[in-house]
Amino acid sequence: MADxxxxxxxxxxxxxxxxxxxxxxxxxxxxxxxxxxxxGGICLNWGCIPTxxxxxxxxxxxxxxxxxxxxxxxxxVTYDPKxxxxxxxxxxxxxxxxxxxxxxxxxxxxxxxxxxxxxxxxLAVAMNDKTxxxxxxxxxxxxxxxxxxxxxxxxxxxxxxxTYREAMVPPEFPKSLLVIGSGAIGIEFASFYRTLGxxxxxxxxxDRILPVEDEEVSAFAKRAxxxxxxxxxxxxxxxxxxxxxxxxxxxxxxxxxxxxxxVDRVISAVGIVGNVENLGLxxxxxxxxxxxxxIDQWSFTxxxxxxxxxxxxxxxxxxxxxMHEGVMVVEKIAGVKGVHPMKxxxxxxxxxxxxxxxxxxxxxxxxxxxxxQVKVGKFPFIGNGxxxxxxxxxxxxxxxxxxxxxxxxxxxMIGAEVTELIQGYSIAKTLETTEAELMATVFPHPxxxxxxxxxxxxxYGRTLHI
Amino acid sequence: MSINILMPALSPTxxxxxxxxxxxxxxxxxxxxxVICEIETDKATMEVEAVDEGKVGxxxxxxxxxxxKVNAVIAILLEEGETAVPAGxxxxxxxxxxxxxxxxxxxxMPAATATLxxxxxxxxxxxxxxxxxxxxQRIFASPLAKRIAADKGxxxxxxxxxxPNGRIVKADVEGAKPGAAPAPAPAAAPTxxxxxxxxxPIFTAPGDKRxxxxxxxxxxxxxxxxxxxxxxxxxxxxxxxxxxLLAARQAINDVARKMGAKVSVNDMVIKACAKALxxxxxxxxxxxxxxxxxxxxxxISVAVATDRGLITPIVRNADMKGVAxxxxxxxxxxxxxxxxxxxxxxxxxxxxxISNLGMFGIQNFSAIINPPQAMxxxxxxxxERVVARKGQMVIRNMMSCTLAVDHxxxxxxxxxxxxxxxxxxVEQPAAMLV
Numbered sequence: 001m002a003d004x005x006x007x008x009x010x011x012x013x014x015x016x017x018x019x020x021x022x023x024x025x026x027x028x029x030x031x032x033x034x035x036x037x038x039x040g041g042i043c044l045n046w047g048c049i050p051t052x053x054x055x056x057x058x059x060x061x062x063x064x065x066x067x068x069x070x071x072x073x074x075x076x077v078t079y080d081p082k083x084x085x086x087x088x089x090x091x092x093x094x095x096x097x098x099x100x101x102x103x104x105x106x107x108x109x110x111x112x113x114x115x116x117x118x119x120x121x122x123l124a125v126a127m128n129d130k131t132x133x134x135x136x137x138x139x140x141x142x143x144x145x146x147x148x149x150x151x152x153x154x155x156x157x158x159x160x161x162x163t164y165r166e167a168m169v170p171p172e173f174p175k176s177l178l179v180i181g182s183g184a185i186g187i188e189f190a191s192f193y194r195t196l197g198x199x200x201x202x203x204x205x206x207d208r209i210l211p212v213e214d215e216e217v218s219a220f221a222k223r224a225x226x227x228x229x230x231x232x233x234x235x236x237x238x239x240x241x242x243x244x245x246x247x248x249x250x251x252x253x254x255x256x257x258x259x260x261x262x263v264d265r266v267i268s269a270v271g272i273v274g275n276v277e278n279l280g281l282x283x284x285x286x287x288x289x290x291x292x293x294x295i296d297q298w299s300f301t302x303x304x305x306x307x308x309x310x311x312x313x314x315x316x317x318x319x320x321x322x323m324h325e326g327v328m329v330v331e332k333i334a335g336v337k338g339v340h341p342m343k344x345x346x347x348x349x350x351x352x353x354x355x356x357x358x359x360x361x362x363x364x365x366x367x368x369x370x371x372x373q374v375k376v377g378k379f380p381f382i383g384n385g386x387x388x389x390x391x392x393x394x395x396x397x398x399x400x401x402x403x404x405x406x407x408x409x410x411x412x413m414i415g416a417e418v419t420e421l422i423q424g425y426s427i428a429k430t431l432e433t434t435e436a437e438l439m440a441t442v443f444p445h446p447x448x449x450x451x452x453x454x455x456x457x458x459x460y461g462r463t464l465h466i
Numbered sequence: 467m468s469i470n471i472l473m474p475a476l477s478p479t480x481x482x483x484x485x486x487x488x489x490x491x492x493x494x495x496x497x498x499x500x501v502i503c504e505i506e507t508d509k510a511t512m513e514v515e516a517v518d519e520g521k522v523g524x525x526x527x528x529x530x531x532x533x534x535k536v537n538a539v540i541a542i543l544l545e546e547g548e549t550a551v552p553a554g555x556x557x558x559x560x561x562x563x564x565x566x567x568x569x570x571x572x573x574x575m576p577a578a579t580a581t582l583x584x585x586x587x588x589x590x591x592x593x594x595x596x597x598x599x600x601x602x603q604r605i606f607a608s609p610l611a612k613r614i615a616a617d618k619g620x621x622x623x624x625x626x627x628x629x630p631n632g633r634i635v636k637a638d639v640e641g642a643k644p645g646a647a648p649a650p651a652p653a654a655a656p657t658x659x660x661x662x663x664x665x666x667p668i669f670t671a672p673g674d675k676r677x678x679x680x681x682x683x684x685x686x687x688x689x690x691x692x693x694x695x696x697x698x699x700x701x702x703x704x705x706x707x708x709x710x711l712l713a714a715r716q717a718i719n720d721v722a723r724k725m726g727a728k729v730s731v732n733d734m735v736i737k738a739c740a741k742a743l744x745x746x747x748x749x750x751x752x753x754x755x756x757x758x759x760x761x762x763x764x765x766i767s768v769a770v771a772t773d774r775g776l777i778t779p780i781v782r783n784a785d786m787k788g789v790a791x792x793x794x795x796x797x798x799x800x801x802x803x804x805x806x807x808x809x810x811x812x813x814x815x816x817x818x819x820i821s822n823l824g825m826f827g828i829q830n831f832s833a834i835i836n837p838p839q840a841m842x843x844x845x846x847x848x849x850e851r852v853v854a855r856k857g858q859m860v861i862r863n864m865m866s867c868t869l870a871v872d873h874x875x876x877x878x879x880x881x882x883x884x885x886x887x888x889x890x891x892v893e894q895p896a897a898m899l900v
Contacts, residue, residue, distance in 0.1 A: 338630060338631070340628075340629075404617070405610060405613055405614050405617065406610070406613055407610050407613075407636070431608060431609070432608030432609060432610035432611060432635055432636050433608070433609050433610065434609045434610050434613050436609065436613075437609050
């Protein structure tokens with residue numbers, strides 16, 4: 001008979017959940033994770049990781065198509081959709097196994113099943129093997145994640161109309177595609193399929209794509225995608241999806257004009273909803289608002305000893321936010337000294353389309369809306385030696401400083417490898433550096449990171465290379 | 467090539483500042499990192515360090531000059547081998563006409579800036595200041611926190627950091643009020659000595675209250691602990707007869723009333739101490755590792771109890787002021803101290819402190835020296851006592867005072883002579899007019 005009594009149980013084995021469990025185990029808590037599907041959650045199995053594997057394929061494919069620009073002759077480049085997807089699944093599988101190993105290593109018990117609150121300190125688990133378990137806990141973290149939102153009239157059917165899930169494992173690649181929604185998920189798939197040759201149309205309800213990003217980044221991205229041949233409708237509503245035998249005709253209204261677009265497949269990427277159902281939250285003090293569990297700055301729900309982290313607890317819907325929250329709440333439970341609430345403005349966001357987008361903190365518009373006086377610096381890839389050598393001269397890095405204090409309020413990047421660069425500004429923001437320290441930092445030459453330096457210099461009228 | 471030293475912008479909003487003090491003179495060799503001058507902005511006073519090394523060729527802007535524009539040339543450094551400022555080479559823009567012509571001070575003034583200078587204290591190489599520069603341990607604060615603190619005139623040492631390992635971060639500084647930093651406060655009572663981590667565990671029971679430290683409380687704790695641990699105190703007690711002083715006070719108040727002043731015994735004591743210090747410049751002094759600093763001015767710090775804790779506003783040049791003037795100033799300072807509205811320069815510095823607990827009926831006590839000062843006078847209640855005079859028991863108004871002395875600066879006999887002089891002023895107040 002397995003042990004059923006734990007100091008901490010985490011419901012959901014995604015990045016927030018399994019990281020919280022590991023931290024708890026490190027702190028000496030007897031810990032369990034309940035996972036109904038795959039350890040690693042959406043991120044690792046159906047999100048961040050497998051899409052990165054797919055995008056790596058499209059990136060290499062795109063480079064090879066331009067091989068002659070690098071002095072290489074490559075002929076008859078083709079791809080095998082089956083192998084492309086296989087590689088992506090293999091990567092996800094490898095990492096999911098890695099998480100299993102981490103659970104074993106940290107002596108964390110994993111229950112494969114669905115959990116439900118069953119009175120104070122009790123959790124009923126309907127195991128995947130059809131048995132039932134009742135577990136007891138001192139502390140419970142809900143980390144059940146989120147899933148794609150279905151809008152009425154645009155419901156995904158998994159065949160012609162996909163969510164990210166089907167888009168990731170297509171039996172064959174569509175020749176034409178409509179992506180509804182231009183957030184990170186929508187735009188990454190749009191970029192992947194476009195690079196591999198599909199005719200891609202993007203419809204975004206807001207007046208610009210990548211709506212959470214700085215307006216200049218949105219505008220630059222739109223131009224770049226259109227140059228690649230994407231059709232983009234902003235301020236657009238998709239009112240009707242007419243399904244044919246092997247295609248879909250969508251009615252798109254944008255800029256006062258209505259038109260019909262017929263495509264092989266549609267990807268619906270219109271946001272997510274929290275997984276709050278069947279958790280037994282009814283009758284507890286756990287509050288749900290718009291499919292998300294309401295928490296305070298410490299991830300407390302209001303129900304004694306029940307906490308929520310990650311996507312189910314609200315935006316930003318990012319794996320690294322969930323992981324950070326998980327560590328924070330576990331340390332708070334354990335009474336570790338010096339635990340701080342998470343600062344949203346210090347969470348970077350990355351989108352792996354081509355060109356890549358990365359950002360942290362306030363956009364210029366948001367900073368101004370707060371009434372702050374700002375200094376803005378911008379530096380283009382074309383002014384950077386490494387970018388030219390890489391054959392990646394498109395993009396820019398923009399930094400926003402508080403004119404009064406020199407605080408780095410935000411940074412916004414678009415261009416090659418910026419998702420690997422943004423962490424520099426994350427550190428800067430976490431350490432509360434001002435422009436002075438960033439200016440005094442030596443950036444290695446020749447690297448793309450030099451643009452981060454130049455952007456700061458530009459904000460103070462001191463840029464060197466333009 | 468000579469090097470122009472420019473007026474630095476000490477905060478993003480600074481456009482001009484006052485050159486409060488030069489720490490170097492023409493001909494001095496300057497090392498990179500050495501403090502060369504102090505700049506006063508509307509918000510704070512900060513030390514400026516040399517970036518380059520060389521020999522001071524010319525001080526372009528005079529000490530005390532106000533309204534010096536950012537990036538104006540304030541001094542010229544000569545590199546090795548150079549002997550004079552090349553005539554046309556530097557061509558420094560003429561400095562703005564100093565509004566206060568700075569009299570060349572033969573002796574350094576009390577370091578008014580020392581403790582509250584916003585950057586973490588750095589050992590001031592050539593600085594003749596004895597104060598915080600030498601005492602400070604490193605303060606961990608984020609660059610942004612330092613910037614905001616400097617801008618708002620907040621003393622980082624007075625803050626509790628909430629960041630990793632107690633690092634002071636933006637949120638800590640934003641919560642602090644400018645000028646909330648207290649002056650180095652003297653202990654009013656011997657029992658006030660705060661301690662570092664208590665040697666004994668503290669056992670708490672339900673009903674015990676945990677009161678978080680205020681910024682002021684922490685500064686008092688740190689400074690007093692530092693004083694008791696690092697300053698070798700000794701104590702001298704005298705009983706002063708104050709009948710003549712009380713009579714003089716009565717007479718003075720008959721006149722001073724017309725000025726709207728009401729002179730207190732404490733105001734008279736301030737004056738008497740100031741006069742005595744003028745007579746004993748060796749007592750109006752501070753210890754530094756290199757040398758003794760004897761102050762040119764007699765600035766008396768007076769301990770004032772406020773809701774926030776002790777603060778010590780300063781009556782400057784008290785030896786040169788009349789008691790009515792002292793009284794008016796003291797009333798104003800004490801009033802604003804209680805409202806927390808003192809300006810930095812009104813409670814920073816001072817060369818001697820008076821702490822008076824007479825109003826509470828305390829007969830006699832020993833106070834803790836307020837570094838870098840060398841002495842503090844603890845004043846007790848003025849009361850009628852039976853004393854012996856010429857073999858007779860008589861009743862006299864008496865007041866006991868205990869002087870705490872830093873033995874590194876002042877020896878026993880010197881301290882005793884100071885008290886003798888003080889007695890002569892208190893017991894024959896007319897002497898203060900001489």
